Amino acid sequence: MVNKRTKIVFAITSLLVITAALVIVTFFMNQNSNQELESGYWILNISTTPPGAGTVTPNGTIYVPLNQLGINVTAAPKGGNGFHFWILDGEELADRSSTIFVPKQALNSTHTLQANFILGHQIAPSFPSSSISH
Secondary structure, three states: OOOHHHHHHHHHHHHHHHHHHHHHHHHHHHHHHHHHHHHOEEEEEEEEEOOOOEEEEOOEEEEEEOOOOEEEEEEEEOOOOEEEEEEEOOEEOOOOOOEEEEEHHHOOOEEEEEEEEEOHHHOOOOOOOOOOOO
């Protein structure tokens, strides 16, 4: 027959083994989730210039999953200002649309996208065409 002291030692030993196993499993789960975060996303830092001339959606630092084809970004001018152009990683983009699609194949780590606005007083006025004939 097993005495009371042996049962207590067995119970404590079992708890220690289970606790150690949980610590090991938790450690490896955290390691895998960190690797997924690092390898499962590309980062796009989105900003505007000049400050306050407009907004971008989304804005700030964006973590885009690699299984996503890319990301749409929209610029919206404020208070009579106009959208002018985009700069991706220091290169002016040919696309002058206020909404652009940034594909994932153009990105492989951390990148910057800047929406450039033109202030209202710098926008050239447009005049209606004249239909006066001579």
